[in-house]
Amino acid sequence: MMNITSLIILLLVSTITRTGLAQPADQNRSHLRSLIDQLGSDSWIDRDHASNELSLVNPDIRLDDLELFLSDMTLTIEQRTRLEHACMFRFLAYPKGGLGVSFGTSRIGAIEIQPIGKDPRFPASAMLNPGDAIALVGSDLIESQAELRAHILSRSPGETLPVTLIRADKLIKMDLPLGSLTDLSGAARYEPNLAWRALELRWERKGIQRHRADRAGVLIDTSDWQSAAFPVEHQPDPQSPTHRYTRALVLNPMQIIHIGRLTLPQRTRIWESREQFLSYIQSIQTIMDGYVLERTNAQRSLLTQQISMLEDKLNNATQVEDKKNIESEMRILKSELDELQLQTTNPLPDPVQAPIQSP
Numbered sequence: 001m002m003n004i005t006s007l008i009i010l011l012l013v014s015t016i017t018r019t020g021l022a023q024p025a026d027q028n029r030s031h032l033r034s035l036i037d038q039l040g041s042d043s044w045i046d047r048d049h050a051s052n053e054l055s056l057v058n059p060d061i062r063l064d065d066l067e068l069f070l071s072d073m074t075l076t077i078e079q080r081t082r083l084e085h086a087c088m089f090r091f092l093a094y095p096k097g098g099l100g101v102s103f104g105t106s107r108i109g110a111i112e113i114q115p116i117g118k119d120p121r122f123p124a125s126a127m128l129n130p131g132d133a134i135a136l137v138g139s140d141l142i143e144s145q146a147e148l149r150a151h152i153l154s155r156s157p158g159e160t161l162p163v164t165l166i167r168a169d170k171l172i173k174m175d176l177p178l179g180s181l182t183d184l185s186g187a188a189r190y191e192p193n194l195a196w197r198a199l200e201l202r203w204e205r206k207g208i209q210r211h212r213a214d215r216a217g218v219l220i221d222t223s224d225w226q227s228a229a230f231p232v233e234h235q236p237d238p239q240s241p242t243h244r245y246t247r248a249l250v251l252n253p254m255q256i257i258h259i260g261r262l263t264l265p266q267r268t269r270i271w272e273s274r275e276q277f278l279s280y281i282q283s284i285q286t287i288m289d290g291y292v293l294e295r296t297n298a299q300r301s302l303l304t305q306q307i308s309m310l311e312d313k314l315n316n317a318t319q320v321e322d323k324k325n326i327e328s329e330m331r332i333l334k335s336e337l338d339e340l341q342l343q344t345t346n347p348l349p350d351p352v353q354a355p356i357q358s359p
Helices: 004-021 024-038 044-057 063-067 077-092 145-153 192-206 222-229 274-316 320-345
Strands: 101-107 110-115 133-137 160-167 170-177 248-250 257-259
Touching: 024 044, 024 063, 044 077, 063 077, 077 192, 101 145, 133 145, 133 274, 145 192, 170 274, 222 274, 274 320
Parallel strands: none
Antiparallel strands: 101 110, 110 133, 133 160, 160 170, 248 257
C-alpha cells in the first residue's frame, strides 16, 4: 500500500516529467533566441554577457543548438560574428574524431599515412597499409596534412571519413571509421586556424556558410601598389645609406599602406626601390604558379585514373542501367578533365598587372 509520502514523491516526479522534461527543447530554444537577440543590444556590456553565456558559462548550450541560428539572415554582422565565435568555443570542447595514423611524405593529392598498428579503438588502422596515400576526402582534393587533419577533426568519434586512397598506383574508395582524438597518445595540438577550418568543413556538410567580411583592396593590382609605395612626387631619402623611400612604406602586398616616416619593428622589410618591388612580386608569382601547376597536375592525374577505372568497370558491366550510370559518371569526369586542359593552355596573367592573391 502506497503511503502519503510516496504518493507525493510520485506526483512530484510526474509533474517534473511533464513540465520540466517534456519541453526542454522549446525552453532552451527560447532562451537561446533571447541571448542571440541580446548580441545585438545597444549596450556593449549586454552583448558581452550574452557572448560569454553562449560561449562558456551555460553548460546546457550545445554546439548543434547554436548552429541552428547561423542560418538566420536577420542577424547583424556583429551578432553573426559573435555567434560564430561562440560556436568555436563549443566546438573546441566537442568530441572530435581520430583516425589513428601518422603522416609521411606529402604532396598535393597524395598525403601518405602510416597506421599506428591494430587498435580496436581505431578500426581504420586495420584497413590501411603503410604507404597508403589519401588523395580525396569525399570529392575534395587534399592538398596538405593540415587539410586532412581538418577533415578528420570536423567529424565526431563513430562517424566515417569517406576517402579515395592511392595504393600501389591504384585508386581505392573506403569509408574509414573514426575513433576518438582523446584516445590518441601524442596527438599534435591543433592551432586556431586548423580548428576554424575543421568547423567550416562541419558547416559545409550542414549547408551552413561562414560569414566573411568583404576584403578591401582585392581589385588593387601591383601597378597600384607600386605607385603607392613609390609615388613620383616623393624622392628617396638622401640621409638613408641605401636611399630608400621612407615616406612611402608598405609592409607587404596584403597589408595597409603607411605614408610618412615610421618606427617599425626590426622584422619589417622595406622595399628600397621599384626594382626590388618588382623582383619581390615576381618571386611571389613564381611560387603561386608552381602551386597552381602542382595542384592542376594532381587533379589531372586523379581524373585520368578515375576515368580508367570506370572504363574497366564499364567493360565488365552487364546491366544496361549500370552501364548508363557509369557512362554518365565518365562524361562528368571527362568534362572536368577538359576544363583542366583549358586552364593549363591559357597564358598566365602578367604579375605586374594581376591582382595579388594568396595561394
